[in-house]
Each structure stands twice: as C-alpha cells, then as structure tokens.
Amino acid sequence: IDTAGSYLIVAGSESATAGARGVITRLDLDGNVKDARWIVGGVRGVTLRAPRGMAIVGDTIWVADQTVLRAFGRKTGRPIATIPMGSMGAVSLSDVTVGADGALYVVDAATTYSARGVPQRKGNGKVFRVEGRKATVALDHARLVQPMSASWDPIMSRLLIG
DSSP states (O other): OBTTTTEEEEEEEEEETTEEEEEEEEEETTSOEEEEEEEETTSTTOOOSSEEEEEEETTEEEEEETTEEEEEETTTOOEEEEEEOGGGTOSOEEEEEEOTTSOEEEEEOOEEEOTTOOEEEOSOEEEEEEETTEEEEEEEETTOOOOOOEEEETTTTEEEEO
C-alpha cells in the first residue's frame, strides 16, 4: 500500500510473445484499477520478469524479481536500480521488507517449478540484507524451507519470516 500516494500496488505477470513479463498495476484504495500496466517489463526500458513482494522506502518501490532486487520511482514508475543476488545463491526472491535499521531484508524461497507446476527445492532458503546498494547473505540455513514472506515487527524489533 502506497499510503502517501493513496494507491494499492499489485505485482504480477502477463503472457508475452517471448514467454511472460512482469507487470505492476496501481489501484485506488477502493480497488478500482487506475493504471493496469503502470510498470511493464520490456516497455520504456524496464526489465521486470516475475515480480513478487514489494516494499516502499521514501519515493522508491523495491521489488523482488527472480534473482534481483529492482527499484522504481514511487511516483513515476521509472527504473532506478538493480541489485543482483544470483551470485550469492538467490534462486527465487519472494518478498522484501524494511528493518528498523533502514536496511532491506529480502527472502529467497530457493524454489523453481517444473513444467507441471511441481515445486523443486534448489538449496536452502535465504535472507539477504541490502544496505545502500550492497547485498549480503544475512541468513542461510537448511531449516529455512521456502520462505515466502517477511515483515518487520517494530514492537519486538525482529524480522518475521513466513
């Protein structure tokens, strides 16, 4: 939810000639579509493949997109930055949240899907910490199986992982 802009922001994908591409849609707070194709992969210099979780920090929307974290202008939708995490073992980033320290925490489900839609685990789930434009692995453990969501708990000052 973009409370400053009074929008709901939804990530998804659509079919394209070369497969699928990511799309981010804006809706008003009543759920009415305001801009169905606000940010679209392959349009106006945007790279967006499979967007999932998002977080807003100031005027920047951070989007988990496969093995990279992408930043877009909150007002314009223009690309700002791309932070690759594939070299650190990212497989399928699924969500991003902001910690009390101002860093971004990005969870990786470490799962791909077969042609039949069967999940295939590709190593341990991970949590990455992004400060500035630098990513590091914050947590990598065999018991972290397919983390799909993250949220910062300000009362207990801790990261919650779903």
